[in-house]
Amino acid sequence: MTRERIHLFDTTLRDGQQTPGIDFSVEDKIAIATMLDDFGMDYVEGGYPGANPTDTEFFSEKRTKTARFVAFGMTKRAGVSASNDPGLTSLLQAESDAICLVAKSWDFHVRVALGCSNDENLESIKASVEAVVAGGKEALIDCEHFFDGYKANPAYALACAKTAYDAGARWVVLCDTNGGTQPPEIRDIVAAVIAHGVPGANLGIHAHNDTGQAVANSLAAVEAGVRQIQGTLNGIGERCGNANLITLIPTLALKEAYTSRFETAIDPDRLQELTQLSHSFDELLNRSPDHQMPYVGASAFATKAGIHASALLKDPRTYEHVTPESVGNLRKVMVSDQGGKANFINALKRRGIAVSRDDPKLDKLISIVKEREATGYAYEGADASFFILAQRTLSSVPDFFHVESFRVMVERRFDANGNLKTVSEAVVKVWIDGQATMSVVEGHGPVNALDLALRKDLGKYQSEIEDLELVDYKVRILNGGSEAITRVLIESVDGSGARWWTVGVSDNIIDASFQALMDSIVFKLLKNRDQVGLAAAE
Numbered sequence: 435m436t437r438e439r440i441h442l443f444d445t446t447l448r449d450g451q452q453t454p455g456i457d458f459s460v461e462d463k464i465a466i467a468t469m470l471d472d473f474g475m476d477y478v479e480g481g482y483p484g485a486n487p488t489d490t491e492f493f494s495e496k497r498t499k500t501a502r503f504v505a506f507g508m509t510k511r512a513g514v515s516a517s518n519d520p521g522l523t524s525l526l527q528a529e530s531d532a533i534c535l536v537a538k539s540w541d542f543h544v545r546v547a548l549g550c551s552n553d554e555n556l557e558s559i560k561a562s563v564e565a566v567v568a569g570g571k572e573a574l575i576d577c578e579h580f581f582d583g584y585k586a587n588p589a590y591a592l593a594c595a596k597t598a599y600d601a602g603a604r605w606v607v608l609c610d611t612n613g614g615t616q617p618p619e620i621r622d623i624v625a626a627v628i629a630h631g632v633p634g635a636n637l638g639i640h641a642h643n644d645t646g647q648a649v650a651n652s653l654a655a656v657e658a659g660v661r662q663i664q665g666t667l668n669g670i671g672e673r674c675g676n677a678n679l680i681t682l683i684p685t686l687a688l689k690e691a692y693t694s695r696f697e698t699a700i701d702p703d704r705l706q707e708l709t710q711l712s713h714s715f716d717e718l719l720n721r722s723p724d725h726q727m728p729y730v731g732a733s734a735f736a737t738k739a740g741i742h743a744s745a746l747l748k749d750p751r752t753y754e755h756v757t758p759e760s761v762g763n764l765r766k767v768m769v770s771d772q773g774g775k776a777n778f779i780n781a782l783k784r785r786g787i788a789v790s791r792d793d794p795k796l797d798k799l800i801s802i803v804k805e806r807e808a809t810g811y812a813y814e815g816a817d818a819s820f821f822i823l824a825q826r827t828l829s830s831v832p833d834f835f836h837v838e839s840f841r842v843m844v845e846r847r848f849d850a851n852g853n854l855k856t857v858s859e860a861v862v863k864v865w866i867d868g869q870a871t872m873s874v875v876e877g878h879g880p881v882n883a884l885d886l887a888l889r890k891d892l893g894k895y896q897s898e899i900e901d902l903e904l905v906d907y908k909v910r911i912l913n914g915g916s917e918a919i920t921r922v923l924i925e926s927v928d929g930s931g932a933r934w935w936t937v938g939v940s941d942n943i944i945d946a947s948f949q950a951l952m953d954s955i956v957f958k959l960l961k962n963r964d965q966v967g968l969a970a971a972e
């Protein structure tokens with residue numbers, strides 16, 4: 435039986451950026467767009483070029499290889515032509531494959547927010563879509579407040595959708611902007627749009643989660659005929675968030691209600707990387723993963739001792755709706771040697787490391803990782819540190835250099851002109867091939883000083899690390915009070931454009947940073963010798 439294609443549209447970098455407390459840098463956006471593209475999304479919406487310097491810079495080049503790269507903006511203002519609308523002009527100049535324009539489709543909004551007539555708004559929709567198509571780009575229209583608009587004035591909401599479609603929009607996306615619509619209403623209203631002449635193959639759904647129904651509403655829309663779902667990683671987004679793609683993707687891929695009828699572009703083998711994708715994204719946001727998130731949460735396949743554990747030991751299907759391995763998660767209780775092994779073998783394979791199931795070194799690696807994670811390490815977000823640990827445990831890693839000692843000082847003092855200054859200085863003693871060198875460097879803060887001192891004189895390796903750059907540094911305090919432990923995550927990049935994350939954990943932030951910096955340099959040296967798996971440095 436032919437299955438119909440559901441197109442996945444990710445708006446993590448646009449609607450996700452509207453989440454209170456979330457603010458992406460250009461570097462963050464590049465890292466996230468790469469993750470999404472690599473995972474197999476059809477569309478990656480990168481933000482709103484022209485709205486702020488970050489998004490404008492992000493759209494200075496195309497950031498995806500396979501996914502369609504989408505710029506977001508709004509329809510032209512009433513009273514000006516499309517070619518004279520500065521917002522639309524700058525959108526058309528952005529480097530993107532497609533443009534998604536938000537359009538008002540609730541007459542109340544047209545009157546109150548835009549202050550123009552209903553017909554003027556329809557003219558803006560038509561002219562804007564035509565301008566996008568004439569500019570050689572795929573046009574999408576986000577019909578803002580479509581469901582509320584339909585309830586208030588069905589004829590007008592339908593006219594907005596149909597105008598966009600007739601003008602050439604590839605996708606007309608029905609938005610539940612305020613997030614209050616319920617699944618039966620979604621089903622009925624989507625059916626009305628299709629009956630009005632906009633085919634389901636050209637319809638999308640953009641659901642917000644204000645009543646906890648964003649995923650259910652997206653699936654209800656698919657049932658009713660839409661073929662594009664917009665959502666975000668881990669469900670971030672304005673107010674209560676957007677439809678969670680990390681929940682929708684496995685539901686579409688694993689649940690018979692959908693698998694028999696639909697397919698997405700996500701390679702079924704990549705589903706096992708879903709937990710890692712979700713957790714890596716949280717690491718990037720510098721926040722703890724939600725333990726109860728469907729499929730990928732640490733508790734999603736956990737059970738307490740007792741009746742459940744006893745049945746699980748007899749057959750895991752007694753308490754699991756899918757296997758944890760299918761989404762890269764782990765079963766808890768049995769501390770699952772079996773589940774653990776499959777998971778590690780898969781993760782190592784991706785990094786080019788082959789290990790057999792009965793190799794005792796694999797058991798050793800699993801127990802080291804579990805012990806370390808219990809003390810605060812998080813390897814999901816630090817692929818390069820995991821790679822080094824795995825290589826050290828399963829085979830070996832060359833002792834390129836040895837740091838005998840380091841010292842970091844922070845001094846607040848008056849300079850020669852009588853200005854108060856805080857100065858950070860680091861001293862590092864390194865041994866290479868029996869020769870010791872001592873480097874002393876001042877930096878912008880203690881971690882920067884330590885980084886510069888570590889990389890100032892690495893003897894015969896110095897020329898190899900000239901293009902190594904640290905582009906992100908994240909600190910998380912793992913438990914409060916005087917017992918606090920610090921986790922540091924560092925993102926590095928080199929001249930080839932490869933990026934990797936390393937981790938360090940200590941009760942001392944400088945020491946944690948030192949561990950992550952060391953892993954980054956060792957990883958770079960291994961990479962220069964073609965000794966790292968592809969997935970560890972993408």
Ligand SMILES: CC(=O)SCCNC(=O)CCNC(=O)[C@H](O)C(C)(C)COP(=O)(O)OP(=O)(O)OC[C@H]1O[C@@H](n2cnc3c(N)ncnc32)[C@H](O)[C@@H]1OP(=O)(O)O
Pocket residue numbers: 449452482484485486508509510511512536537538547548549558578611672
């Ligand atoms: C539902 C959604 O999530 S839509 C996406 C919302 N995201 C954002 O707004 C984030 C980025 N936005 C911004 O940085 C700014 O709002 C900008 C740069 C786009 C515009 O800034 P400003 O020109 O200063 O306008 P401001 O933000 O104050 O108000 C929005 C204007 O857009 C108009 N507008 C809103 N939607 C539309 C639309 N679909 N079509 C045409 N005009 C629109 C409003 O009427 C208002 O116009 P006014 O200034 O004449 O009253």
Ligand SMILES: CC(=O)C(=O)O
Pocket residue numbers: 449536576577578579609610611612640642
């Ligand atoms: C466009 C959009 O983000 C919304 O209507 O919610």
